[in-house]
Amino acid sequence: MSGEQIEIQIIASLVAVTCAIPGVFLVLRRMAMMSDAISHAILLGIVLAFFAIHDISSPLLIIGAALSGVLTVSIVELLNKTKLVKEDAAIGLVFPVLFSIGVILIARYAWSIHLDVHAVLLGELAFAPFDRLTVGGFDLGPKSLYVMGTILLINLIFILLFYKELKISTFDAGLAAALGFSPGLIHYGLMGLVSVTAVGAFDAVGSILVVALMVTPPAAAYLLTDKLSYMIILSAVIGVVSAISGFWLAILLDANIAGSMATMAGLVFLIVFLFAPDRGIVAIARRRSRQRWEFAGKMLAIHLLNHEGTPDEKRESQVEHLEENLCWKEGFANKVIKYAESKGILIHDRGMLRLTGYGREYAMKSVTDEST
């Protein structure tokens, strides 16, 4: 592994962690698409700030762009307030306009300089190590390392300072308002954070993949835990895993790094979506099927108990009879009997079913106590 490769992986991981932190709150607050709007709209901010200060690497650029992100959010909210357009339509109306203005400005006035639309949209992580920070002749490493590091620090400080406020206003906005937290302040604080993060990450991964890194790891983490703090940590971990595996995928395929990171993030989500211990598709399917057999077994036991010692016991205990009585298909009835037998609930004796002692108890308990 060359030094450059290590540096790229470090930067990629930093970007992933920095994006995941505000992303958790976006996902929980149902504002994931706001990241899409912001990350597109900051293009205009970057372009305008560039026109104003003519320096592509100035930190003022980040501030200008972040302001345009917050501006987007306020325009969307203003539009919502008029009640003339639907809420989701407002987002879909605002950011294409700002993005289009940005693209046109670049095409018309900035086409000769280092601001081309493709780089802005797609990012190019592979070039990140070439732009280095040197102080007094000493090479201190790639610049974007410091930019992202600073933004990560800002994110961490914000989250740690306002953890309680964020948590309450996210899960119970009413309570937060009653306790006197300003919902607007938290909201715009968070949006500012998303904007700054998007601007920082923009350079490295481009505007659309910022969304992938902000939304996908938290979405996966959301399926793995019920605790906010774990969710933040898990999102960061998933982000780093996607970043590093994405980097190697890109090397393997000789493809765009940011795109590979997004692809890996999607793959991680897919794995979690399928195999998460409680909420994964497989777990849900297994729980459903277990519940189905349990329920059927219970029904059979209760049915047998019902007719035990009655004149029609003989008829009711026949295997064939189950099919019409409980409306079970033939194959299903046999499977239920096998299941019940394996659980020791009944004995299958030449077409006749008999409850065991345990089975009797089990049936009684099922009838009287619904919680079992």
Place this chain on the structure above:
Amino acid sequence: MDILSLLNDLLFDYTLRTVALGSAVLGIVSGALGSYAVLRKQSLLGDAMSHAALPGIAIAFLLTGSKISLVLILGAAIAGWIATLIIMSIVRTTRIKYDTALGMILSVFFGFGLVLLTIIQKRPDATQAGLDKFLFGQAAALLERDVITMALLGSVAIATMLVFWKQFKLLSFDPDFGATLGFPMRFLDVVLTTLIVIAIVTGLQTVGVVLMSAMIVAPASAARQWTDRLGPMIFLSAAFGALAGVSGALLSSSISRLPTGPTIVLCVSAIVVLSIFLAPARGLVWSWFRDRRNRGRLRLEGMLEDLYSLALQHKDPGHAHPVSVLRLMSADKGGVDNSLRKLEEQGLVRRVKSEDWALTKEGIEHARQIIKLGVGEGQ
């Protein structure tokens, strides 16, 4: 370039005619079908579908090696469709919310598409040139056969929409009612979603995946301001879309270095802004005037009531009272003189002395009527 020569070019210049026609088709199809997306609160689904189409385009090219638009559009449509399906199933089976699923699928599909595009671009043969026009669209590169493909697909989509007109109306406004009537709502949902996918993918070549969502949302949102009826809304939306498409194409062709896609988006957004401000009944300007008029009327009525209730203290309902008393009674201190002047113009009050005002006969009559009807219900 003056208007006449522009018109001349529009009719006889091959490139310009093709571009303008293509943009018009795009505007009509996305405007008409976008109406349903907006009404069903699926505006952002268009965004997700158009981004998700990218890997479909790349895979279609990788598999067939062809750049015929029908093939690429088909790939795009399949990918957009799959993306929609995944979004729906994530929302249905997990606790992940709709917006998160949208953002995630949008960006992951797009990222995967980028990976494929970079792989294609690094292939030794140069056949891949031009695939990345799907990112931002390149209307100038439209060929006549592309436009014919777009028009054919669009006509099929719009014809289907017309055939299922009643059903889609039910689906958009009251799907439960539709289900009780025995319509297969799920199937109709699938059909409508497919039509929206078609609308999106036919526009990709012109405005690109990033901005295509605006073509779905904007014309419909503008049209919504002008009417409360579905038919006129869809018609208007299609007209707005076509207008924006053609004017955007013309603008970008007559001014150098003005990319078509973003220009079309700006045109359609300008229509939205105008509609939001100017549309009768709903428009901001009219509702502002209406509010102002209502406020003014209420203020005058309040003034009449004040004068009347003061006069009731005396035998003569036309008894005059000093303006200072009215000022005390009025909620807004500054507007009293203004309101009195307006009432005087209407002949409802008269100035008795320099500072004293009384109701005229008509004024008394008017005040009684207001009190009878109740404040604020005088309309």
